[in-house]
Amino acid sequence: MSREERLPIVDASSSSGEDEARPVVRRRSTRDTELAVPKDAGCCAPTSTPHRFLALVFMCLLGFGSYFCYDNPGALQDVFQKELNLNATEFTFIYSIYSWPNIVLCFVGGFLIDRVFGIRLGTIIYMLIVLLGQLIFATGGLLGKFWLMIVGRFVFGIGAESLAVAQNSYAVLWFKGKELNMVFGLQLSVARFGSTVNFWIMQPVYNYVSKSYSGYTGLGVTLFLAASTCVMSLLCTLILGWMDKRAERILKRNNNPGGEIAKLSDIMTFRLDFWMVSVVCVAYYVAIFPFVALGQAFFTSNFHLTPEQANNVNSIVYLISAIASPLFGFIIDRVGRNVSWVFVATIATLVSHLLLTFSQLNPYIGMSIMGLSYSMLAASLWPLVALIVPEYQLGTAYGFCQSVQNLGLAVVTIVAGLIVDSSGGSHFWLQLLFILFLLISLLATCAIWAYDRKYQGNLNMSPAQRATYHTSISLSS
Numbered sequence: 001m002s003r004e005e006r007l008p009i010v011d012a013s014s015s016s017g018e019d020e021a022r023p024v025v026r027r028r029s030t031r032d033t034e035l036a037v038p039k040d041a042g043c044c045a046p047t048s049t050p051h052r053f054l055a056l057v058f059m060c061l062l063g064f065g066s067y068f069c070y071d072n073p074g075a076l077q078d079v080f081q082k083e084l085n086l087n088a089t090e091f092t093f094i095y096s097i098y099s100w101p102n103i104v105l106c107f108v109g110g111f112l113i114d115r116v117f118g119i120r121l122g123t124i125i126y127m128l129i130v131l132l133g134q135l136i137f138a139t140g141g142l143l144g145k146f147w148l149m150i151v152g153r154f155v156f157g158i159g160a161e162s163l164a165v166a167q168n169s170y171a172v173l174w175f176k177g178k179e180l181n182m183v184f185g186l187q188l189s190v191a192r193f194g195s196t197v198n199f200w201i202m203q204p205v206y207n208y209v210s211k212s213y214s215g216y217t218g219l220g221v222t223l224f225l226a227a228s229t230c231v232m233s234l235l236c237t238l239i240l241g242w243m244d245k246r247a248e249r250i251l252k253r254n255n256n257p258g259g260e261i262a263k264l265s266d267i268m269t270f271r272l273d274f275w276m277v278s279v280v281c282v283a284y285y286v287a288i289f290p291f292v293a294l295g296q297a298f299f300t301s302n303f304h305l306t307p308e309q310a311n312n313v314n315s316i317v318y319l320i321s322a323i324a325s326p327l328f329g330f331i332i333d334r335v336g337r338n339v340s341w342v343f344v345a346t347i348a349t350l351v352s353h354l355l356l357t358f359s360q361l362n363p364y365i366g367m368s369i370m371g372l373s374y375s376m377l378a379a380s381l382w383p384l385v386a387l388i389v390p391e392y393q394l395g396t397a398y399g400f401c402q403s404v405q406n407l408g409l410a411v412v413t414i415v416a417g418l419i420v421d422s423s424g425g426s427h428f429w430l431q432l433l434f435i436l437f438l439l440i441s442l443l444a445t446c447a448i449w450a451y452d453r454k455y456q457g458n459l460n461m462s463p464a465q466r467a468t469y470h471t472s473i474s475l476s477s
Contacts (some may be wrong), residue, residue, distance in 0.1 A: 046247035055174055055247075056183060058240040060190035062127065063167050065233035066160040067194035069134045069226050070098070075202035076219070083216040084146055092417070095293075097150055098157035099410040103403055109162025113169060113395035120241040122395075123166040127237045129159025131230040138227055142220025161402050168398045170240070172386045174247075180386065181338070185329025185379035192322040194229075199315070202226065267400055273451045273459065274388045274397065276444045280381060281401050282408035283441035284346060287353065287434040288374055289409055290416045292317055297420070298427045302356075303363050313363050320371025321378070329379035336462040338387075339449045341380035346445055348373035350438040357431040384448075387459055412437075 045051060073080055073094045081091055113122040133156025140148030167187060175183045205225060210218040291298070292314055299310035332341055352370040355361055382401075389397040412433075419430045452459040458469045 046243075046250055051243075052174055055240060055243050056186065058236040058243070059167065059170050059174070059183075060187050061236040062123065062233050062240060063163060063187065063191055064194045064236075065134075065230035066130045066156075066163055067191045068198045068229045069130075069137075069156070070160065071195045071198045072202060072223060072226050075199045076206055076222070079206060079219055083219050084141075084144065084149075086146065090146070092413075093150065094153055096410060096413060097153050098160070099406045099413075101154060102157055102161040102406040103410065105158050105162065105403075109158075109165055109395075109399055111396045111399060112162075113166055113399075114392060119166060119169050119173065119395070120244055123163065123170070123237050124234075124241060126159045126163040126166055127230070127234045130156055130163055131159075131227065131234060133157070133159055134223070134227045134230050138220050138223035140220075141216055141223045144216040144220075161406060162399070165395060165398045165402055168382065168385075169395050170244070172391075172394055173244070176386055179329075179333050180383045181332035181379050182326055182329030184382045185325035185327070185332075185375065188325040188375070188378045189322045192318045192325070195318055196315070196322060198226075267396065270397065271388060271451075273448050273457070274385070276448045276451070277381065277384050277388070278401055278404050279444040280342065280346075280441050280448075281405050283437045283444065284349070284377060284381075285405055286408045286412040287349065287437045287441075288317070288370070290413045291353075291434055293413065294416060294420065294427070294430070297425070298356075299363055301425060302427065303360070305363075313367055316364060316367040317371040317374055320368060321375040324372055324375035325379055328376045332380050332383075334463070336466065337460050338380045338384055339445065339452065339460040341376055342384075343442070343445045343449070345373040345377035345380065346438060346441045348376070350435065350442070353431060353435050353438065357428070357435070384459055387457075 073091070077091065080086055080094075109122070109126065113119055116122075117125060133152050133154070135152070136155055137149050137152030140146065140150075140152055168184075171180065171183045171187060202222065206218065206222045209221050209225070212218075213221050295314035296310040299305045299313050303310075303313075305313065328341075332338060348369055352366045352373065355366040355369070356363060385397050385401065386394065416430055416433070419433065420427060423429055449460060451457075458466050461469060
């Protein structure tokens with residue numbers, strides 16, 4: 001990054017007259033440049049709304065298979081433990097092995113998109129790795145070899161997290177400055193829908209398969225059938241790659257007008273607001289996913305629900321997010337103020353944890369609040385990266401966010417289990433830990449707001465203010 005890129009977005013130094021209230025732009029924001037396409041070019045024009053939203057369909061579906069297969073073990077937990085003779089620790093290892101390699105590898109995966117593969121080839125490669133991992137996982141089940149299944153999940157995790165980075169980069173490439181918040185919300189919605197469909201159909205599919213194949217063989221066949229969703233996602237990846245190549249040719253798109261080259265060391269030049277977004281990424285999500293993972297035991301012990309009732313309550317977060325995420329994204333696209341939405345989402349999630357920990361109100365209330373706030377945060381937080389980081393570094397930036405999130409989830413999930421075991425099954429101290437992380441997320445959000453306000457940035461602007469802001473940058477360059 002050049003010295004000018006590291007300067008504040010605007011120079012807030014005082015001047016005389018009308019210019020005193022108007023910030024003086026110090027640098028040009030690195031944004032993609034595209035050739036203007038005539039308005040009468042029709043729906044086949046890459047810039048037309050129907051064409052972009054057709055691309056969005058494939059953009060969302062390219063991640064459906066990985067999210068569907070990720071939760072295969074959760075949907076068949078009793079089958080895994082019975083047919084493979086696994087204890088609880090061995091079963092949870094299927095999930096933890098997914099996260100550990102991605103502490104580093106999805107950051108590298110994002111860098112490879114920026115520097116080596118490009119977004120199209122990178123997405124295809126990562127999707128192929130996901131499919132390969134699922135096939136190895138299914139083969140391990142078919143042969144009753146637990147170690148081979150672990151190898152498959154390891155490979156699957158390498159591809160899946162890097163694929164998520166590529167998916168985010170595609171969203172920014174096609175929708176930056178337009179409906180980006182809604183797009184991120186819709187991507188989350190399809191992801192959670194993939195997880196939900198998995199929980200709906202995997203047990204019935206296994207029951208059907210087990211009529212012809214007994215024991216772990218039936219489990220392996222079921223996992224092979226689940227791999228068909230990854231094949232579908234691979235086809236979507238290929239179609240989206242073709243559409244993007246066509247758009248690049250027609251628009252003469254230049255994603256890096258300054259000619260800068262992404263380097264791994266670029267991460268050290270990122271501004272404070274990016275680091276605070278990364279802190280929110282870790283501190284907020286570790287108060288959601290580990291809680292849901294251990295939610296059944298929490299609701300059975302604290303609210304005296306049956307396991308079936310506890311599962312229903314626990315699923316509310318994902319069910320609500322599948323519906324609410326694109327709606328919040330649509331609203332945020334219209335009103336802007338992303339940092340304010342992140343603040344409200346964190347406060348609401350904190351309230352939900354407090355209700356679940358210190359009250360006996362119907363748990364559906366607390367979990368519904370958590371589902372809504374989780375959707376709100378996802379639709380407002382992730383687009384902030386695209387407003388902070390230059391275009392040519394987006395893969396690296398999103399990869400870093402995914403890496404620190406995986407580090408947090410891998411560590412906190414283990415710590416959560418240790419806290420519950422050492423507390424004799426009580427979740428009280430664990431809930432206090434989740435509340436502490438949400439307070440950290442709240443402080444980081446306040447730091448983002450203060451930094452953005454100090455340098456008169458655009459993170460908490462309305463869409464109209466951002467348009468004026470970028471116009472002033474263009475005119476001053």
